[in-house]
Amino acid sequence: MKLTPGKWASLSFARDGTVVSVEKPESVEKFYVSPDIEAKYFRSMAAEELAVTAFFTKISLHLPSLTAPVPQEKRQDILMLTLSVLSDLKAWIRVLTGQYWVGYKERPFLEDSHTIAEVAPSSQRPIRHGKTGTAFEYGRPLDEVKWAEIGRRLERKERPRPSQLFFCDGLLDVLEDDLEQAVLALGVACEIEIQSLLDELVSRKPEELQKIFADTRFTFGVRVARTIKHLGGTPFGEFDQDAAQLVDKLYKMRGAAAHRGECVYEQRGKLVRLNRSTIGKFIHAVEKFFEWSEIQRASLL
Helix, strand or coil: CEECCCCCCCEEEEECCEEEEECCCCCCCCCCCCCCHHHHHHHCCCCCEEEEEECCEEEEEECCCCCCCCCHHHHHHHHHHHHHHHHHHHHHHHHHHCCCCCCCCCCHHHCCCCCCCECECCECCCEEECCCCCCEEECCCECHHHHHHHHHHHHCCCCCCHHHHHHHHHHHHHHCCCHHHHHHHHHHHHHHHHHHHHHHHHCCCCHHHHHHHHHCCCCHHHHHHHHHHHCCCCCHHHHCHHHHHHHHHHHHHHHHHHHHCCCEEEECCEEEECCCCCHHHHHHHHHHHHHHHHHHHHHHC
């Protein structure tokens, strides 16, 4: 990846045989799909350089082998490439900064809160979003370091894991005050994350062991404790006992939300209904779960 000079470097990398440049975000510009993106895109076409201004940034494609007018079938390929880069860019901003609202202007409750928040040198406070009376503080500003990291991931054509995106979607549901859907999304995020971790670990083991795992169904609790330990990792409960207990309760709530449409968990021998003031501790526990998973990946893969 080549970084061009500037306060925030533009990102330049090759994808599918085309050199792609992504300009740095502007501070309060919007990040959403414009209905006339294609018209904007092809009005700016030149023989060797193609640029699209959409979402909150600008994508430039260097196409030395093409001359105007570009055939229609090639235009579609170029547009799909651009949308792919923009989709990956949006996903990484959501995951690496926790700005889960990015790219979701179509959700009416967000109103103007789809904007990107850039870093203020004097402040590292969480960002407050939402204008419906149910706002909560979450996320970190997008700074130059994270921007450069996103560029490296785009160059390698990496996408966030589905579990990471489910977690961001769960936060959107919390903001919308749909706690049942939030519990489903957060529970699925944990389910997919542990399974993908175990699948990667097992794929490196002898074929006989792989077959045992393929033929055996382990409960969520077993997978985050005994199974991960058998594969050389640290059980989640040893990493953070409190978070492990909360994630276990969340996973059980997921089942109740899916089958009975209610979110209740046990606390001191009583069933307690989840609400906006108590879901925060479960979000924090899921964050710890992902932190633990990243440590396992770094040490075992």
